[in-house]
Amino acid sequence: MARLSDMIEEFIKTLLEESNGQLELQRNELADYFECAPSQINYVLATRFSLDRGYYIESRRGGGGYIRIIRLDMDNNDYIMYLLKERIGNRISQQAAEDIIYHMLNKGIITERESLIMKAAIQDKGIGIPTNLKDNVRASIMKAMLTAILTLRN
Amino acid sequence: MARLSDMIEEFIKTLLEESNGQLELQRNELADYFECAPSQINYVLATRFSLDRGYYIESRRGGGGYIRIIRLDMDNNDYIMYLLKERIGNRISQQAAEDIIYHMLNKGIITERESLIMKAAIQDKGIGIPTNLKDNVRASIMKAMLTAILTLRN
DNA sequence: GGTTATTGACCTTCTCTGACTTTCATTTTA
DNA sequence: TAAAATGAAAGTCAGAGAAGGTCAATAACC
Numbered sequence: 001m002a003r004l005s006d007m008i009e010e011f012i013k014t015l016l017e018e019s020n021g022q023l024e025l026q027r028n029e030l031a032d033y034f035e036c037a038p039s040q041i042n043y044v045l046a047t048r049f050s051l052d053r054g055y056y057i058e059s060r061r062g063g064g065g066y067i068r069i070i071r072l073d074m075d076n077n078d079y080i081m082y083l084l085k086e087r088i089g090n091r092i093s094q095q096a097a098e099d100i101i102y103h104m105l106n107k108g109i110i111t112e113r114e115s116l117i118m119k120a121a122i123q124d125k126g127i128g129i130p131t132n133l134k135d136n137v138r139a140s141i142m143k144a145m146l147t148a149i150l151t152l153r154n
Numbered sequence: 155m156a157r158l159s160d161m162i163e164e165f166i167k168t169l170l171e172e173s174n175g176q177l178e179l180q181r182n183e184l185a186d187y188f189e190c191a192p193s194q195i196n197y198v199l200a201t202r203f204s205l206d207r208g209y210y211i212e213s214r215r216g217g218g219g220y221i222r223i224i225r226l227d228m229d230n231n232d233y234i235m236y237l238l239k240e241r242i243g244n245r246i247s248q249q250a251a252e253d254i255i256y257h258m259l260n261k262g263i264i265t266e267r268e269s270l271i272m273k274a275a276i277q278d279k280g281i282g283i284p285t286n287l288k289d290n291v292r293a294s295i296m297k298a299m300l301t302a303i304l305t306l307r308n
Numbered sequence: 309g310g311t312t313a314t315t316g317a318c319c320t321t322c323t324c325t326g327a328c329t330t331t332c333a334t335t336t337t338a
Numbered sequence: 339t340a341a342a343a344t345g346a347a348a349g350t351c352a353g354a355g356a357a358g359g360t361c362a363a364t365a366a367c368c
Binding site: 063064111113114116117118121123126127128129133136137141143144145147149151152 | 265281295
């Protein structure tokens, strides 16, 4: 018997298919439709539409709130996906991060201006907190920026 | 666009466009037009036409009262210098930083791609350390990125 | 028995309203 | 004519309402 999560996953994927890889939905509406708890939707999003699986989620609370699901183009972005899934873990040094940015510039994934902004954001000086945490913060920031670039390329 | 606030924001921006960046309006009139509470107008002004987003509000109460909305048009380099030297100190909230990035995008100082990268770099989620330090780290990163942009433009 | 799924209670954020306050111009009154 | 009253604005703020988020406890599955 098909599990609820699977059905919701299928449903969302169909919608994504119909809407060119990007869609907005209302959490409560969807939960009503499947007669389940609203938090069930979060579970499906977390387990089936994670970054690892090639999706990016944005949302907004309050009146007029929404959840936006974006399918990322994994095939044309395998280098970035590799960076996100394997190369960058919880920590990364400034040198390593700069090397990655340099490489992305060379491959034409980002512009020179973009490379300068990114380098500024991951500098030791920029981060300005105790050294033992810097590499962790840098890894977070780096991944957040890379994810932003992924959503751009669709 | 479901939200009333967004509709009012759009409306005001159209008026501003037509009137060369400065306009006067009557709060109650506008509230009547949108069939909402007058204080809704204040909410829109506070959240969408803040100083960080590049607008300045003047008003006068009593008979013949008005609200004047002024779009700020500062030289781009001066604006960045103001951000670096005055606006951003040791700490800045995510909302304020996002408003500034939004404003820079509107003024054509940065591209949309650059704005997304910058927003990613200053997200609470991206920074991933104890809350009490986030605003400090964010301020550092923001200033580092702005400095990079400033050097680019010379 | 351990992993995966589901729910519900509680939290956070954003929007919108209404009651109350303040300010200013005009008109009335002593 | 100066002070008081009136009316016409705009401002403030707390609270209700409308979304989505989190997490721990339980249930279902393999």
